[in-house]
Amino acid sequence: MLVYVLRRILYTVPIAMGVSLVCFALIHLAPGDPLSAIIPEGASPETVAQVRAAYGFDQPLPVQYLKWLQHVVMGDFGNSIMTQRPVMHEVLPALANTLVLAAAAVLFGFALGCLFGVVSGYLAGKPTDKAVTAVSITGVSIPHYWLGMVLMVIFAVELNLLPATGMGEGGSGTFGLGWDSLQYLILPALTLSVIPAGIIARSVRGTIAEVRKQDFMQTLHAKGLPGRRIFVHVVKNALPAVLAVMGLQLAQLLGGSILVETVFSWPGTGFLLNNAIFTRDLPVLQGTILVLAMFFVLINLTVDVVQTAVDPRIKRA
Amino acid sequence: MSQPAIALAGTKAPAKGKRPATRSFWRNVGRRLLHDPVSMACLTILLLIVLAAIFAPYVAPHDPYRTSMARRLIPPGDARYWLGTDELGRDLLSRLIYGGRLSLFMGFAPVLLATMIGGLLGVIAGYVGGAINMLIMRVIDVFYAFPSVLLAVAISGVLGAGIGNTIFSLTLVFIPPVARVAESVATQMRNQDFVEAARATGAANWRIVLAHVVPNVTGPILSYASSLISVSIVLAAGLSFLGLGITPPEPEWGLMLNTLRQSIYVAPLNAVLPGVMIFITSMCFNLMSDGLRSAMDVKQ
Numbered sequence: 001m002l003v004y005v006l007r008r009i010l011y012t013v014p015i016a017m018g019v020s021l022v023c024f025a026l027i028h029l030a031p032g033d034p035l036s037a038i039i040p041e042g043a044s045p046e047t048v049a050q051v052r053a054a055y056g057f058d059q060p061l062p063v064q065y066l067k068w069l070q071h072v073v074m075g076d077f078g079n080s081i082m083t084q085r086p087v088m089h090e091v092l093p094a095l096a097n098t099l100v101l102a103a104a105a106v107l108f109g110f111a112l113g114c115l116f117g118v119v120s121g122y123l124a125g126k127p128t129d130k131a132v133t134a135v136s137i138t139g140v141s142i143p144h145y146w147l148g149m150v151l152m153v154i155f156a157v158e159l160n161l162l163p164a165t166g167m168g169e170g171g172s173g174t175f176g177l178g179w180d181s182l183q184y185l186i187l188p189a190l191t192l193s194v195i196p197a198g199i200i201a202r203s204v205r206g207t208i209a210e211v212r213k214q215d216f217m218q219t220l221h222a223k224g225l226p227g228r229r230i231f232v233h234v235v236k237n238a239l240p241a242v243l244a245v246m247g248l249q250l251a252q253l254l255g256g257s258i259l260v261e262t263v264f265s266w267p268g269t270g271f272l273l274n275n276a277i278f279t280r281d282l283p284v285l286q287g288t289i290l291v292l293a294m295f296f297v298l299i300n301l302t303v304d305v306v307q308t309a310v311d312p313r314i315k316r317a
Numbered sequence: 318m319s320q321p322a323i324a325l326a327g328t329k330a331p332a333k334g335k336r337p338a339t340r341s342f343w344r345n346v347g348r349r350l351l352h353d354p355v356s357m358a359c360l361t362i363l364l365l366i367v368l369a370a371i372f373a374p375y376v377a378p379h380d381p382y383r384t385s386m387a388r389r390l391i392p393p394g395d396a397r398y399w400l401g402t403d404e405l406g407r408d409l410l411s412r413l414i415y416g417g418r419l420s421l422f423m424g425f426a427p428v429l430l431a432t433m434i435g436g437l438l439g440v441i442a443g444y445v446g447g448a449i450n451m452l453i454m455r456v457i458d459v460f461y462a463f464p465s466v467l468l469a470v471a472i473s474g475v476l477g478a479g480i481g482n483t484i485f486s487l488t489l490v491f492i493p494p495v496a497r498v499a500e501s502v503a504t505q506m507r508n509q510d511f512v513e514a515a516r517a518t519g520a521a522n523w524r525i526v527l528a529h530v531v532p533n534v535t536g537p538i539l540s541y542a543s544s545l546i547s548v549s550i551v552l553a554a555g556l557s558f559l560g561l562g563i564t565p566p567e568p569e570w571g572l573m574l575n576t577l578r579q580s581i582y583v584a585p586l587n588a589v590l591p592g593v594m595i596f597i598t599s600m601c602f603n604l605m606s607d608g609l610r611s612a613m614d615v616k617q
Contacts, residue, residue, distance in 0.1 A: 018459030030475045137607070141600040143551045145558055146574060146592030153585040255464025259555050263578075273467075274559060277474035289471045293463050300462070 005305050012301050019297060020072065023290040024065050027282050077287035082279050087287035090272060095291060098261070098268030101192060102253040104185050109193035110200060110246060117204020117242075124209040133205065139198025144256075148191040148263040155187060162187055165265040188264040192257055196249040203245040207238040240311035247303030251296045342536075349612035356608030359601035366598060370417030379408035381415040381568045390584040401587045403573065404580050409587060412568040413594055419480070419569040420595070423562065424550030424602075426484050431491030432542040436534065438492070439499025444507055444522075444530055454500060461493040469552055473561040483553060483562045490552075491545055498541045502534045540613055543606035547599040554595045570595045 043051075052058045056067060071078070077087035113136075120132035156164035163184050211217070211234050220230050258270030265271065269288050276284040350356050369376050379398070385406035393401040393409070400410040442453040460468070472486035506512055506529060515525050554571030556562035563569040565576065573591035581588040 014455065015458055015462050018456070019462050022459060022463075026471060026475050029472075137603055138600065141547055141551075141596065141603045143554060143592055143595045143599065145555055146589065146595060149574070149578065149581060149592065150589050153581060153589060157582055157585055252464050252466070255467030255470075258466055258470050259558065262559060273470065273474070277470075277561070282475075285471070285474065289463075289467060292467055296464050296467075297462050 104189035105192035109196035112197040113200025116201035121208025136201035145259040251299040377411035416568040423553035427487035435492040435495030439496040443503025547602040
């Protein structure tokens with residue numbers, strides 16, 4: 001087990017390096033000069049050369065990459081071209097907001113998904129199962145940015161029950177646990193939870209139906225075990241597979257929130273990324289993507305390790 | 318692959334050089350699909366949308382580009398403009414019909430490209446194995462290490478809006494999962510007895526790949542790729558919704574949703590209409606993909 005965990009962590013290092021390389025390459029993939037946003041029209045060639053040298057763009061690419069990587073490892077992602085503030089000062093508060101949103105969506109989505117999945121897995125083939133399956137396919141197919149607009153029309157415009165956009169009065173950046181803050185969270189979190197709820201419901205249903213078909217279930221019934229004790233066995237056997245799907249969904253929420261954050265003007269990483277794209281603020285763009293991707297890698301690593309710990313049948317060494 | 322190893326007395330031995338098992342498998346899948354009411358209903362709806370998009374100039378009641386400041390945001394149910402008009406007074410029904418052209422194309426093209434490229438990479442990695450496998454799969458792993466929406470937005474954001482850039486970024490997002498499916502099946506095939514036997518009889522590698530690996534990889538890849546179409550349609554429209562896909566004034570469902578979003582307080586019904594189209598197509602593709610998967614499930 002320990003050997004597996006160490007190996008899995010070691011395996012993450014080249015992946016993380018690759019991810020950083022892709023993030024670095026993104027800037028050089030961009031058409032035009034990445035500095036065109038700050039160099040004024042008709043600047044003299046000397047000025048241009050000076051600015052290029054100041055940002056290190058005059059050196060060969062591998063040197064640039066290594067220098068950049070060295071700074072990134074120390075937590076220095078450079079300065080935003082727009083605000084001149086360090087990129088980290090922009091990304092970290094946004095990341096906190098995205099995590100609040102993702103956590104709320106996970107709570108909604110996982111609870112709904114598990115409930116639907118268990119009910120439908122127990123009643124596999126019955127009309128209730130068909131109905132639940134239809135609902136979960138809807139969850140998977142629905143364009144969530146559109147669902148966000150529909151919820152906004154119903155609850156904010158027509159019923160006037162919940163605020164439509166933002167994260168608090170006057171777009172304040174602090175998030176508390178009172179109703180003042182929570183009411184802003186409900187619609188975006190609900191919107192974001194639909195896809196994981198659908199995917200988890202489908203996978204829980206499949207896994208539970210599969211476990212219930214196995215021979216040992218008959219043994220449990222034959223020896224007269226009550227239903228709730230059998231349920232414990234079902235959960236134990238279904239858990240590893242379901243955990244893996246959940247972890248992947250949690251990780252996908254980090255990136256998937258971009259569209260929902262834009263719809264609800266939620267000041268998270270997606271919102272930041274969107275602004276960075278349209279102001280061509282490449283350092284912020286690069287920093288946000290790198291931080292999110294590293295988070296994603298980390299969650300996947302955790303999921304793998306937890307899954308191995310939970311399921312003694314997996315012997316990975 | 319239900320072909321018996323020994324032909325029973327009285328049954329015809331399969332003709333040499335042909336693969337009757339493969340062909341009858343796909344014929345069975347087709348027959349099962351035809352008897353699945355849900356898949357057929359979805360197919361009908363999709364065919365209607367596709368045909369309307371292809372013959373848009375004959376079907377659409379109005380010019381989808383003609384604007385009019387006097388007719389802005391007429392609500393749905395109007396006698397002349399059935400589904401109302403958008404924020405520039407253009408007929409919504411006509412724009413939705415024309416919009417199917419770009420929206421469906423943007424959904425299909427990346428999946429098609431990713432299936433071909435990812436399938437090829439996966440088969441090469443799986444069949445050749447060794448260092449080539451390492452090289453291909455580790456690069457795939459790196460791209461797999463990004464959340465899919467994030468990768469699509471990042472690449473499109475850096476490259477800028479446009480049809481080509483959107484297709485490129487979505488293709489790049491879909492290649493890794495397709496390649497992983499193809500690689501795992503191809504690796505299994507490599508160690509099968511019949512592949513070993515073919516090798517022993519002196520068959521060339523390309524021949525083994527074409528005759529044994531590709532037919533076996535096709536099923537899992539197609540089943541997986543079919544589930545990607547709905548994702549691709551939602552994601553492509555999502556990029557346009559962010560302003561990173563199709564550029565105005567082209568009619569496309571995601572872009573229409575984006576521009577109508579400003580009018581959500583004034584004309585909420587008009588504003589959500591393009592999303593209904595994205596939802597219906599994505600739902601139909603998902604249900605058909607489910608139907609295809611259970612039709613391919615030989616255990617049933």
